[in-house]
Amino acid sequence: MKRLLGFYIFSFITLVLPILFPDNYYVTVVGLTVLINISLAVSLNLLMGYAGQISLGHAAFFGLGAYSSAIFTIKYGFNPWTAIFFGLLIVFLLSYILSRPILKLKGHYLAMATLGLGIIVHIFFVQADEITGGPDGISGLPTLSIFGFPIDTDLKWYFIFAIFMLITVLLSLNIADSRAGRALSAVHGSEIAAQMMGIDTAKVKSHIFVFSALIACIAGSLFAHQQNFVSPESFSFFFSIELVTMVVLGGLGSTFGAVVGAFILSILPELLIVFEDFEVLIFGAILMTIMIFLPDGLFVAIKNKIAFLAFKRSQKEVANATS
Amino acid sequence: MPLLEVKGLEKSFGGLKAITDLSFSVPEGQIFSIIGPNGAGKTTLFNLLTNIYKPTKGSIFFNKKDITKLPPFKIAALGISRTFQNLQVFMNMNVVENVMVGCHLRSKSGLFASAFRLPSVIAEEKRVRDMALEALEFCGLKDYSSQPASALPYGILKKLEIARALASKPRLLLMDEPAAGLNDTETMELCRLIEAIRDSGITVLLVEHNMGLVMEISQTVLVLNYGRLLAKGSPRDIQKNPEVIAAYLGEG
Amino acid sequence: MDQLLQFFISGLTVGSIYALVALGFSIIYNASDVVNFAQGEFVMIGAMSAIFMLKAGIPYPLAIFLAILISATVGLCLEKFAIEPAKRATVVSTIIITIGASIFLRGAALLIWGKDIYGLPPFTDNTPIHIGRATMLPQNLWVMLGTAFLVIVVRYFFDKTRVGKAILACSYNKKAAYLVGINVKTMLLIAYGLSAALGAVAGVLIAPITFMTYGAGVMLGLKGFCAAILGGMGNSMGAVLGGLILGIVETVGAGFISSGYKDAIAFFVILLVLFFKPSGILGKGEVERV
Numbered sequence: 001m002k003r004l005l006g007f008y009i010f011s012f013i014t015l016v017l018p019i020l021f022p023d024n025y026y027v028t029v030v031g032l033t034v035l036i037n038i039s040l041a042v043s044l045n046l047l048m049g050y051a052g053q054i055s056l057g058h059a060a061f062f063g064l065g066a067y068s069s070a071i072f073t074i075k076y077g078f079n080p081w082t083a084i085f086f087g088l089l090i091v092f093l094l095s096y097i098l099s100r101p102i103l104k105l106k107g108h109y110l111a112m113a114t115l116g117l118g119i120i121v122h123i124f125f126v127q128a129d130e131i132t133g134g135p136d137g138i139s140g141l142p143t144l145s146i147f148g149f150p151i152d153t154d155l156k157w158y159f160i161f162a163i164f165m166l167i168t169v170l171l172s173l174n175i176a177d178s179r180a181g182r183a184l185s186a187v188h189g190s191e192i193a194a195q196m197m198g199i200d201t202a203k204v205k206s207h208i209f210v211f212s213a214l215i216a217c218i219a220g221s222l223f224a225h226q227q228n229f230v231s232p233e234s235f236s237f238f239f240s241i242e243l244v245t246m247v248v249l250g251g252l253g254s255t256f257g258a259v260v261g262a263f264i265l266s267i268l269p270e271l272l273i274v275f276e277d278f279e280v281l282i283f284g285a286i287l288m289t290i291m292i293f294l295p296d297g298l299f300v301a302i303k304n305k306i307a308f309l310a311f312k313r314s315q316k317e318v319a320n321a322t323s
Numbered sequence: 324m325p326l327l328e329v330k331g332l333e334k335s336f337g338g339l340k341a342i343t344d345l346s347f348s349v350p351e352g353q354i355f356s357i358i359g360p361n362g363a364g365k366t367t368l369f370n371l372l373t374n375i376y377k378p379t380k381g382s383i384f385f386n387k388k389d390i391t392k393l394p395p396f397k398i399a400a401l402g403i404s405r406t407f408q409n410l411q412v413f414m415n416m417n418v419v420e421n422v423m424v425g426c427h428l429r430s431k432s433g434l435f436a437s438a439f440r441l442p443s444v445i446a447e448e449k450r451v452r453d454m455a456l457e458a459l460e461f462c463g464l465k466d467y468s469s470q471p472a473s474a475l476p477y478g479i480l481k482k483l484e485i486a487r488a489l490a491s492k493p494r495l496l497l498m499d500e501p502a503a504g505l506n507d508t509e510t511m512e513l514c515r516l517i518e519a520i521r522d523s524g525i526t527v528l529l530v531e532h533n534m535g536l537v538m539e540i541s542q543t544v545l546v547l548n549y550g551r552l553l554a555k556g557s558p559r560d561i562q563k564n565p566e567v568i569a570a571y572l573g574e575g
Numbered sequence: 576m577d578q579l580l581q582f583f584i585s586g587l588t589v590g591s592i593y594a595l596v597a598l599g600f601s602i603i604y605n606a607s608d609v610v611n612f613a614q615g616e617f618v619m620i621g622a623m624s625a626i627f628m629l630k631a632g633i634p635y636p637l638a639i640f641l642a643i644l645i646s647a648t649v650g651l652c653l654e655k656f657a658i659e660p661a662k663r664a665t666v667v668s669t670i671i672i673t674i675g676a677s678i679f680l681r682g683a684a685l686l687i688w689g690k691d692i693y694g695l696p697p698f699t700d701n702t703p704i705h706i707g708r709a710t711m712l713p714q715n716l717w718v719m720l721g722t723a724f725l726v727i728v729v730r731y732f733f734d735k736t737r738v739g740k741a742i743l744a745c746s747y748n749k750k751a752a753y754l755v756g757i758n759v760k761t762m763l764l765i766a767y768g769l770s771a772a773l774g775a776v777a778g779v780l781i782a783p784i785t786f787m788t789y790g791a792g793v794m795l796g797l798k799g800f801c802a803a804i805l806g807g808m809g810n811s812m813g814a815v816l817g818g819l820i821l822g823i824v825e826t827v828g829a830g831f832i833s834s835g836y837k838d839a840i841a842f843f844v845i846l847l848v849l850f851f852k853p854s855g856i857l858g859k860g861e862v863e864r865v
């Protein structure tokens with residue numbers, strides 16, 4: 001119970017918000033973006049935060065999920081669930097095949113390779129117009145139904161996205177406290193020592209790469225059905241960077257850090273709209289400032305600060321008790 | 324029947340030969356020390372034994388099995404573990420988690436089971452934690468178990484590496500300069516710890532500059548000089564060997 | 576054959592630009608271990624400043640000179656206000672900081688220059704030169720020769736001058752450099768300024784051939800990063816080689832396969848090279864010492 005206390009509180013807030021404010025723009029419209037971004041950031045954090053492997057191409061898997069749903073339902077007339085399954089199959093094969101050669105690379109070379117992967121997939125979305133509809137994308141996706149109940153309002157979508165996001169967060173928290181999670185942290189800490197403890201580092205990295213790609217893929221499918229529409233713009237290099245920023249902004253390696261980072265970065269543009277042309281400039285400035293002064297990320301910095309204060313308090317109590 | 328056997332081992336880095344035609348064998352149950360001046364190739368030898376470096380020539384047998392070409396994690400699975408001269412503690416974890424990583428080979432839940440926290444995982448977590456605490460206790464680190472590794476002093480981290488290596492229940496433990504940077508009390512404790520490790524049935528291969536410690540606890544001492552075997556024998560023989568005195572002991 | 580020659584000429588031209596951007600990457604990387612994702616913005620700032628000063632009636636050569644100066648100043652500011660204060664920066668956090676800087680600079684460019692597309696007139700009379708059935712514009716020649724000249728100057732600077740050597744010393748070991756009396760802070764400033772100036776030159780050279788907008792730096796920056804990685808990060812001659820190879824591969828790929836996939840081909844080649852040579856063409860694979 002204690003282990004997941006934060007998770008229960010978070011779930012409660014997430015699920016109660018739309019009941020309290022069913023017609024609020026920030027809950028049912030911006031909220032959907034927030035929820036999907038949290039899922040993506042949490043999945044990316046598995047790879048970047050836990051295993052320490054940077055990826056500048058995560059949007060590619062998100063996009064492949066979305067486009068698979070669009071293509072298999074509209075062009076080939078499959079049922080949406082079958083389409084989601086095909087998407088997962090494609091992303092599984094692609095990420096599995098690429099994972100070993102890509103994750104053999106380190107540091108900036110890894111950044112380059114994942115960046116390249118993301119850009120190649122994006123160019124494919126733009127250029128392969130017979131399949132992907134080119135720059136205009138594909139519209140008219142059918143809505144998703146669960147046990148015959150169509151998900152046809154923003155509020156219903158909110159709950160679908162929320163449940164998916166909460167499952168992602170739960171899986172991520174579970175992994176952190178487990179043999180698999182420790183193996184990932186070990187790879188992050190020292191790859192050589194990890195190997196000497198019997199960890200097949202190549203395999204561990206490959207598994208988490210595939211796992212996080214699959215989560216992004218499902219997120220993509222859900223996103224496509226909710227929007228009824230896919231276009232390359234949503235899956236560009238810039239979005240990959242945004243996802244990395246979310247993870248780092250909250251605090252690399254912390255699931256709730258990724259949640260906080262995704263939340264901030266998703267609502268920030270909404271808040272900056274009032275600045276009109278200054279929006280881009282201010283966005284860049286905020287990003288730089290936070291990273292310069294809080295390199296551990298907002299959430300982690302605050303968490304550490306609280307832990308530090310608690311530590312000092314306990315020290316003081318010990319001192320008082322002994323004097 | 325030796326536990327570890329090295330035959331005609333060679334390693335060169337570009338033009339530099341760090342290990343040249345080295346052959347020796349380590350009997351089970353000993354504290355077997357390797358000494359030699361800085362740059363003699365001791366760490367390189369450890370890296371070759373664990374296949375972190377690929378040998379240029381030669382072969383290595385552990386428990387009669389050829390391990391020359393096995394990747395490090397498979398060598399670990401056969402029962403070789405080690406500590407590092409340049410600490411390789413997982414600074415992103417706390418003490419007990421570091422040692423729990425050492426239990427990796429003695430547990431088995433994979434990513435999927437862990438993510439869904441199947442009942443088997445919950446049971447295993449508890450078992451692994453107990454194993455780790457046992458190793459910490461053995462090394463006298465139990466009080467530190469919930470501290471973050473990054474907050475600990477050097478001497479504790481050195482012991483932590485030993486505890487982590489022991490947690491994998493190896494048959495052979497390689498220790499690279501465990502006493503470096505320790506004060507006298509800590510060195511004494513280390514001395515007892517290494518003997519306790521040997522007495523628990525683990526063969527110890529020790530690289531160390533502290534001659535007092537080496538001569539006190541080793542059964543066999545091997546002297547490396549410029550990557551070649553200079554002498555091998557009991558501590559007593561080595562201390563008397565004129566070549567060793569000239570090349571190494573004489574200096575200091 | 577003629578077609579191949581034509582591709583080769585165009586390839587060398589864009590390749591030269593990539594080479595300059597990559598050289599900028601590697602100078603900053605060598606001095607501070609930072610991969611500067613704002614490198615492409617230096618190119619854009621150089622070109623856009625020159626364009627607007629020319630429009631304002633400043634003579635062409637002076638406009639170019641001032642544009643380079645402006646970009647170099649931006650480089651200095653980047654180091655002073657974003658890199659230097661970031662004390663505990665990791666690889667990932669410096670990546671985010673420089674990405675933040677690139678977004679910031681793009682935002683500023685958008686405010687100052689708007690979204691329109693601009694170009695520069697060629698440096699000299701632009702009558703095509705015929706080589707067999709292939710043609711080459713004098714501006715292409717300017718780009719190639721300008722790049723060759725700068726590469727030699729940079730090489731000389733790092734090999735022969737005191738300041739150049741001091742910057743390299745910082746890259747090997749900051750503490751040691753500091754102990755032998757090198758002013759590390761100043762060296763870093765010089766490296767950023769130099770790198771930004773190189774970017775600006777690239778921008779001014781290429782603006783008469785392609786068009787410029789406030790967002791044009793992004794792709795150029797990424798390609799420069801590509802080239803630097805291809806050659807082996809931190810190896811400046813590798814960066815130049817990487818740039819030229821990238822330019823040629825891209826044009827040939829665009830010509831024979833499809834121009835829409837031009838960038839995809841470039842990135843695909845990088846991936847292939849990295850799969851077989853994980854530290855680039857001229858990079859040394861380093862083993863971690865434990």
Ligand SMILES: Nc1ncnc2c1ncn2[C@@H]1O[C@H](COP(=O)(O)OP(=O)(O)O)[C@@H](O)[C@H]1O
Binds near residue numbers: 359361363364368862
């Ligand atoms: N990864 C490496 N690359 C190049 N040379 C190395 C490498 N590792 C060790 N050496 C060289 O091999 C020799 C032996 O080093 P090492 O094994 O660390 O010595 P010791 O541990 O006995 O002090 C030294 O000359 C060292 O510079």
Ligand SMILES: [Mg+2]
Binds near residue numbers: 365366367408
């Ligand atoms: Mg050594």
